[in-house]
Amino acid sequence: MTNTQQSPSNSNSNGNLRYERGLARLREIDGEGGIKVVESLADIAPDFARLVIEFPFGDIYSRPGLDLRSREIAVVAALTAMGNAAPQLKVHIQGALNVGVTRTEIVETIMQMAVYAGFPAALNGLTAAREVFARAEVATRATATVTATA
Numbered sequence: 001m002t003n004t005q006q007s008p009s010n011s012n013s014n015g016n017l018r019y020e021r022g023l024a025r026l027r028e029i030d031g032e033g034g035i036k037v038v039e040s041l042a043d044i045a046p047d048f049a050r051l052v053i054e055f056p057f058g059d060i061y062s063r064p065g066l067d068l069r070s071r072e073i074a075v076v077a078a079l080t081a082m083g084n085a086a087p088q089l090k091v092h093i094q095g096a097l098n099v100g101v102t103r104t105e106i107v108e109t110i111m112q113m114a115v116y117a118g119f120p121a122a123l124n125g126l127t128a129a130r131e132v133f134a135r136a137e138v139a140t141r142a143t144a145t146v147t148a149t150a
Contacts, residue, residue, distance in 0.1 A: 019050060022058025029061070029068060029095040037091060072096035073109050080110050080125035081117035089125060093132040103133060 026034040041049035061071060072095050079089040096106055106129055114122035 018054040018058035021062050022053035025057040025061045068099040069101050076109050080113040083121035086128050089128045090132050
């Protein structure tokens with residue numbers, strides 16, 4: 001390979017680097033929400049949980065060329081277009097908010113998918129966005145209440 005990365009089968013320490021890099025990137029994007037998704041796989045498919053951290057987050061999300069905002073907009077678009085990935089879409093809508101994508105940008109991205117994936121996919125995406133936005137508002141109000149009483 002021409003870069004400094006090796007395939008995971010070539011080096012256990014490289015696998016650990018991919019995992020650590022992926023875990024850090026996952027936390028940066030999704031906070032503890034992403035970690036909970038991965039932890040939910042520990043009892044049934046721990047190897048798959050590790051792959052989810054290493055490949056998408058350790059390898060792809062850590063590449064240069066796109067910032068995290070752009071990557072999350074692309075993921076929101078792709079998951080919306082798929083039309084069958086509402087749980088993952090919700091995680092990535094929250095991730096998009098976490099890395100600075102605005103609600104308006106998220107809604108416009110989802111609406112754009114109606115052209116390519118159809119109205120049902122876009123409607124499902126907007127429903128997922130509404131749920132994530134509502135949870136964020138509840139969390140913001142709860143934080144404000146705790147801060148005001150402290």
